[in-house]
Amino acid sequence: MHYGADYNPDQWPEDIWPDDVARMREAGVTMVSLGIFSWSRIQPREGEFDFDWLDRVIDLLHEGGIAVDLATATASPPPWATAAYPEMLPQDENGATYWPGSRQQFAPSSPVYRRLAGELVAALAGRYAQHPAVVMWHVNNEYGCHLNMDFSDAARDAFRRWLAARYGTIDALNAAWGTNFWSQRYASFEEVFPPRKAPYSPNPTQMLDYRRFTSDMLLECYLMERDLIRAAGATQPITTNFMGPFKPADYAKWAEHVDLVSDDAYPDPNDPESFRAAAFQRDLVRSLKPEVPWILMEQATNAVNWRPWNAPKAPGQMAALSAQAIGRGADGILFFQWRQSRSGAEKFHSALLPHAGTDTRTWREVVALGEQLAALPALPAGPRDARVALVFDWENWWAVEGTDHPQNALDYLAVVQRWYRALHRRHVQVDLIAPERVDHRYALAIAPLAYLLRDEGAAALRTFVEGGGHLLAGPFTDVVDADDRFRDGGFLTQLGPLLGVRLEDFGALVPTDAAPDAPGEREARFAGSGLAGGAELVGTLVAEELHLIEGADAAVEAAFTSGRLAGHPALTRRAGGRGIARYLGTVPDEDGVQSVVDHVLADAGVAPVVAGLPEHVEGARRGDLVTVINHGGDPVDVPVAGVDAITGERVDGVRLDAWDWALVLER
Numbered sequence: 151m152h153y154g155a156d157y158n159p160d161q162w163p164e165d166i167w168p169d170d171v172a173r174m175r176e177a178g179v180t181m182v183s184l185g186i187f188s189w190s191r192i193q194p195r196e197g198e199f200d201f202d203w204l205d206r207v208i209d210l211l212h213e214g215g216i217a218v219d220l221a222t223a224t225a226s227p228p229p230w231a232t233a234a235y236p237e238m239l240p241q242d243e244n245g246a247t248y249w250p251g252s253r254q255q256f257a258p259s260s261p262v263y264r265r266l267a268g269e270l271v272a273a274l275a276g277r278y279a280q281h282p283a284v285v286m287w288h289v290n291n292e293y294g295c296h297l298n299m300d301f302s303d304a305a306r307d308a309f310r311r312w313l314a315a316r317y318g319t320i321d322a323l324n325a326a327w328g329t330n331f332w333s334q335r336y337a338s339f340e341e342v343f344p345p346r347k348a349p350y351s352p353n354p355t356q357m358l359d360y361r362r363f364t365s366d367m368l369l370e371c372y373l374m375e376r377d378l379i380r381a382a383g384a385t386q387p388i389t390t391n392f393m394g395p396f397k398p399a400d401y402a403k404w405a406e407h408v409d410l411v412s413d414d415a416y417p418d419p420n421d422p423e424s425f426r427a428a429a430f431q432r433d434l435v436r437s438l439k440p441e442v443p444w445i446l447m448e449q450a451t452n453a454v455n456w457r458p459w460n461a462p463k464a465p466g467q468m469a470a471l472s473a474q475a476i477g478r479g480a481d482g483i484l485f486f487q488w489r490q491s492r493s494g495a496e497k498f499h500s501a502l503l504p505h506a507g508t509d510t511r512t513w514r515e516v517v518a519l520g521e522q523l524a525a526l527p528a529l530p531a532g533p534r535d536a537r538v539a540l541v542f543d544w545e546n547w548w549a550v551e552g553t554d555h556p557q558n559a560l561d562y563l564a565v566v567q568r569w570y571r572a573l574h575r576r577h578v579q580v581d582l583i584a585p586e587r588v589d590h591r592y593a594l595a596i597a598p599l600a601y602l603l604r605d606e607g608a609a610a611l612r613t614f615v616e617g618g619g620h621l622l623a624g625p626f627t628d629v630v631d632a633d634d635r636f637r638d639g640g641f642l643t644q645l646g647p648l649l650g651v652r653l654e655d656f657g658a659l660v661p662t663d664a665a666p667d668a669p670g671e672r673e674a675r676f677a678g679s680g681l682a683g684g685a686e687l688v689g690t691l692v693a694e695e696l697h698l699i700e701g702a703d704a705a706v707e708a709a710f711t712s713g714r715l716a717g718h719p720a721l722t723r724r725a726g727g728r729g730i731a732r733y734l735g736t737v738p739d740e741d742g743v744q745s746v747v748d749h750v751l752a753d754a755g756v757a758p759v760v761a762g763l764p765e766h767v768e769g770a771r772r773g774d775l776v777t778v779i780n781h782g783g784d785p786v787d788v789p790v791a792g793v794d795a796i797t798g799e800r801v802d803g804v805r806l807d808a809w810d811w812a813l814v815l816e817r
Contacts, residue, residue, distance in 0.1 A: 152482030157182035171214035178520020190228035212283035225291035226253040240300040259308035275382035394431035400544035405438035414448035432478035445482030452500035466809030477770040477777025530773030536579040541597035549602040556656040572747040577758035594754040608644035616727030620754040650704025650724035676720035678708025682745040689736030780806035
């Protein structure tokens with residue numbers, strides 16, 4: 151179990167470094183991420199490298215028994231680079247340049263940036279590939295975090311090459327983009343531009359492709375650096391830090407290219423439900439590469455600095471969230487950063503070693519957590535115990551939140567997280583995966599807003615149901631193909647026969663947070679005998695007009711009870727093969743989602759990890775490791791039995807006060 155933080159010794163005088171290592175040993179730190187933003191210190195001028203200081207730091211850490219996750223330092227180009235090569239600077243859709251003075255001021259597709267970054271990485275890897283202190287490589291940092299999309303001339307040229315490789319011919323592009331609409335037909339790839347500022351709505355498939363291109367350009371930067379590290383003879387694992395559900399980068403596509411997934415997570419202490427969002431993020435990154443444990447690369451010991459208001463964590467909350475990551479597959483607990491910065495934009499961001507020193511609650515909690523992690527045995531790889539698959543797909547995310555839809559207030563992530571919260575409250579293990587990965591290992595799959603459904607994904611869902619799985623789909627599902635185009639036959643062309651329903655209209659509702667005087671219906675109530683005892687539930691955003699397919703043996707489990715569709719189906723059910731396929735024609739509110747989840751969990755026979763837990767207590771399974779956490783609520787007795795993974799003592803039930811947690815091996 152790795153334990154540590156980002157370490158930025160170049161921000162401090164060298165006479166502090168030995169004290170840093172001594173304090174790291176006191177805290178139980180085993181590994182630090184080194185040099186993430188050190189490009190200007192490592193390379194003060196083009197063609198000139200200064201490794202002497204870095205040699206001393208790495209040797210000092212090695213002598214102290216601290217391993218190094220060595221960063222490539224390419225996340226923030228130095229001033230000399232952008233002064234000499236301003237063409238490497240990125241631009242927004244209006245053509246405005248992002249200038250130096252912050253970080254991440256580079257166009258990912260810029261040949262100049264890639265050349266300079268490659269020279270730095272080659273020099274670093276050539277010097278340190280065989281150093282015994284270096285146990286892992288940390289490529290760049292949070293790709294795309296601040297610069298979600300670049301529209302520069304470098305991006306223009308790269309986009310044209312990317313399109314030529316994707317489509318082969320301009321006629322194929324025209325067909326995919328539907329360019330006969332609005333006279334957009336292209337005669338050559340040289341006529342195509344990024345979707346810069348335009349008078350009105352952009353071509354939706356062009357925008358979808360530009361998001362694919364953006365993710366691919368960032369991935370190309372990672373692959374370039376990874377390959378240079380390998381070419382230098384490095385055999386250590388190579389990774390780059392993800393950011394959970396980060397829209398600009400398709401991490402599902404990236405995952406195969408990293409040796410292990412690492413992730414940065416900063417749940418908001420002001421939000422009493424943020425531990426569920428944190429659990430969602432843990433399960434998402436674990437699901438990306440489930441056969442390999444992941445690393446929590448960054449979190450905060452206490453308050454951050456970049457929200458409008460920045461609350462501290464409660465006593466014990468830092469360790470509780472760390473335990474949550476372990477329970478959901480992590481084999482490393484790291485923080486930003488080791489020593490709190492004296493100056494700069496993040497000087498108010500908490501750290502393991504705060505400005506106030508070691509006579510602080512933060513430091514005492516840091517030392518205590520280090521002792522607990524050091525006592526842990528080797529743990530099984532990330533859990534493959536989930537019986538529920540929640541479908542989450544980046545390309546669909548991009549398409550759902552495109553423009554000019556029947557309902558333009560759809561927030562894909564928010565809707566998926568609403569379903570996740572309901573599952574989390576019932577303490578069931580969940581994988582977050584693309585539809586293509588839904589298979590016989592799951593008893594239940596939930597696919598909300600699966601608007602862009604690829605052929606392979608639809609085939610996997612059909613096979614899943616026919617083999618005995620339970621599927622809950624909809625609304626706004628199976629609407630377009632991979633190019634954001636309608637298929638012949640209207641909507642639900644791939645899943646309609648399985649579901650036994652056809653969709654006539656989406657029935658947009660006024661969003662509940664719209665202006666009070668906005669005209670139109672805001673909700674569509676629905677009810678069914680199996681849902682919350684027949685009580686009326688609230689549907690939002692859409693109320694779809696559904697019809698049962700004659701002869702398909704589908705049944706109505708709940709009907710709309712209000713609005714223009716009163717009496718029409720809201721939730722349908724059909725037996726397909728050995729399984730069950732359901733379709734829900736609205737987005738329920740929080741209570742409604744909970745009722746529907748309870749209904750389908752019971753029907754699919756999915757049991758909780760630990761039965762009888764209150765909602766403020768979390769239960770997770772990782773092989774034979776059961777993690778239970780009280781996220782700040784009333785004390786509770788939890789019925790788990792086995793061996794305490796930290797103390798080695800047998801337990802038969804545990805008492806959890808607020809922010810207490812336990813890791814129990816059931817063997």
